[in-house]
Amino acid sequence: MKNTLLMVTEASYSLNFLVYIQNIFLNQGQTRDDLKFPYIPIKYGFREDFEMQYRELWGEISKRISEQRLDDVHIFMEDKHVFYHRLFVEQDDTLHAFNEIYKSFEVWWTSFAGRFSVECSVDEKGQKIYAELSNFLLEKKVKPQKELNISIIYDECLLADLKPTPYFAILSVNDCILNYKKIIQKLELSIY
Numbered sequence: 618m619k620n621t622l623l624m625v626t627e628a629s630y631s632l633n634f635l636v637y638i639q640n641i642f643l644n645q646g647q648t649r650d651d652l653k654f655p656y657i658p659i660k661y662g663f664r665e666d667f668e669m670q671y672r673e674l675w676g677e678i679s680k681r682i683s684e685q686r687l688d689d690v691h692i693f694m695e696d697k698h699v700f701y702h703r704l705f706v707e708q709d710d711t712l713h714a715f716n717e718i719y720k721s722f723e724v725w726w727t728s729f730a731g732r733f734s735v736e737c738s739v740d741e742k743g744q745k746i747y748a749e750l751s752n753f754l755l756e757k758k759v760k761p762q763k764e765l766n767i768s769i770i771y772d773e774c775l776l777a778d779l780k781p782t783p784y785f786a787i788l789s790v791n792d793c794i795l796n797y798k799k800i801i802q803k804l805e806l807s808i809y
Contacts, residue, residue: 620751622808623764625686626743628735628771630693630726631678632787635671636770637722638704642667643775653772655721662711663704668776670703675777679768683785686766735771739793743767746793749801754808761808769793781807 640653642663647653664670681688692699701707701715725731746767754761761784768787779787781803792800 618755618758618760620755622747622751622754622761624743624747624750624767625764626736626739626746626767626769627686628732629682629689629768629787630732631682631689632675632768632770632774633726633732633735634693634697634700634719634722635675635678636772636774638700638718639671639774639776640772641718642671642704655725657718657721659714661714661718662706662708664706667704672777674700674703675774679785679787682768683766683782686768689768735769735790738790739769739788742793742797745797746801746804750804750808753801753805759808765804765808767804783807 637655640655641657641661644652644656645660645663678692681692697719700719701712705711705715750765763784766785768785770787770789773789773791774787779789781787784807786800786804786807788800
């Protein structure tokens with residue numbers, strides 16, 4: 618039996634934008650020692666049910682990406698206001714603030730410090746993940762049914778669940794680097 622595992626690892630626009638918004642939300646109630654990137658010292662008009670809406674939106678977007686990973690760019694580029702309507706109080710000043718957050722994310726994400734750095738930071742671990750999963754499948758004599766898609770996020774998602782689903786997983790840079798062995802086990806379960 619030969620290795621037939623196909624694995625795609627890329628940083629998700631939409632999921633990283635959600636983490637970016639999550640961190641702005643969490644920073645509004647944090648002390649100086651617990652702040653997360655990006656720190657923006659402005660109070661935003663988030664919905665009272667932000668955490669519930671966030672979990673639901675995270676679930677919907679990650680499901681869409683798991684079913685059709687190319688949807689990610691579409692969500693980010695064309696449906697950006699779904700984030701605003703679901704997470705922010707809808708007022709003129711919050712729409713302006715949301716557009717500023719969106720622009721701030723877009724500038725960071727398209728720079729070398731954004732998407733490129735996120736993907737490069739897990740490149741070496743991604744190769745090790747691939748090798749270990751390939752060996753596991755060969756050992757178990759399992760032929761993957763389709764490619765394994767892994768979406769990388771720059772920071773932990775603290776407000777939603779990141780359970781892998783069949784042939785799809787969302788991993789933070791932190792998980793890839795510090796929790797390497799645990800994620801291998803999770804990924805094995807999503808394929809096997």
